[in-house]
Amino acid sequence: MKAVIIEDEMLAAKQIVELLARYRQPVEVVAAIGSIEQAKIILPTIPRADIYLLDIRLSDGTIFDLAEEFLVKGPVIFITAYDSYMVRCFEFLCIDYLLKPVRAEKLYKSLDKLSWLTPASETNDFSTVIAQLKLHLESMQKRQYTLLVNDRDSILPVGADNIAYFESRYGQIKCTQFDGRSFFLTASSLDQLTGSVDTSQFYRVNRNRLLNRRAIKGLRYFSKEKWQVIVFPDAREPVFISRMKLSAFKNWLAGPAIQ
Numbered sequence: 001m002k003a004v005i006i007e008d009e010m011l012a013a014k015q016i017v018e019l020l021a022r023y024r025q026p027v028e029v030v031a032a033i034g035s036i037e038q039a040k041i042i043l044p045t046i047p048r049a050d051i052y053l054l055d056i057r058l059s060d061g062t063i064f065d066l067a068e069e070f071l072v073k074g075p076v077i078f079i080t081a082y083d084s085y086m087v088r089c090f091e092f093l094c095i096d097y098l099l100k101p102v103r104a105e106k107l108y109k110s111l112d113k114l115s116w117l118t119p120a121s122e123t124n125d126f127s128t129v130i131a132q133l134k135l136h137l138e139s140m141q142k143r144q145y146t147l148l149v150n151d152r153d154s155i156l157p158v159g160a161d162n163i164a165y166f167e168s169r170y171g172q173i174k175c176t177q178f179d180g181r182s183f184f185l186t187a188s189s190l191d192q193l194t195g196s197v198d199t200s201q202f203y204r205v206n207r208n209r210l211l212n213r214r215a216i217k218g219l220r221y222f223s224k225e226k227w228q229v230i231v232f233p234d235a236r237e238p239v240f241i242s243r244m245k246l247s248a249f250k251n252w253l254a255g256p257a258i259q
Helices: 010-022 036-045 086-090 104-125 126-143 190-194 244-256
Strands: 002-006 028-033 051-054 074-082 093-097 148-149 153-157 162-170 173-176 182-184 203-208 209-212 216-221 226-231 239-241
Touching: 002 010, 010 074, 010 104, 028 036, 074 104, 086 093, 093 104, 162 190, 182 244, 190 209, 203 239, 203 244, 216 244, 226 244, 239 244
Parallel strands: 002 028, 002 051, 051 074, 074 093
Antiparallel strands: 148 153, 148 182, 162 173, 162 209, 173 182, 203 209, 216 226, 226 239
16 A cells, blocks of 8 residues: 655654554655645656545644645545634545544554545446445544533533543533543533534433443343443443343444544
8 A cells, every 4th residue: 555645744744654654554754745845746746546644734824725726635534733724624535534633543443444445446337436436434524533622611622532431411411531630611502512513433222321432341131121331430420221222322332433
């Protein structure tokens, strides 16, 4: 697999190179580019890459300047500190949108999605690829990566990945982070929240609880009608899921967390 990196932060580019070196398939970085102007010079001179890993805001412009000149001619993974550019992903053949600092498992799952392209390209059935990518991008636009919480007299942004679970309490939404700290969200309801977070990462186990996959430590039989979900950090009150929902929950828990 041949990769091109466009990233103007040296440490971030170095991290991406190191992560690619540990991927299960060999990845050759054919170019590491640090600016839009460099990209305009270098990209036309090198063969098409299998994957392009792109930051969005660079020191001399945004990556979308390259879209206008059709210089990026393959699948793209955005790796950026900004979550406000998802709609413009359609200007590229985007297969994922990762927020910094990127974690290895998220990057590797994004790279695994390249397997979608191989069978279709061999049979020239590009309509299948486009349909899959369109559905994926539409679901990405609905994800809420950053949430606003009330902290005394302030409103603070909190990354959704940092939240272990949400609970509806007295008409408000309380979230508990993995470090044990709790806040109340500005969101109006758990239904609204459930529709906006990444459903591969969060699961609504009952009317009052929405759990992060990483917070779930196991299941324990409680009665004929329900099971207890063991979570970390420990919840003040036990978390239960009904026997009727148990099968679907276990299937979700055993499946991949797509990011």
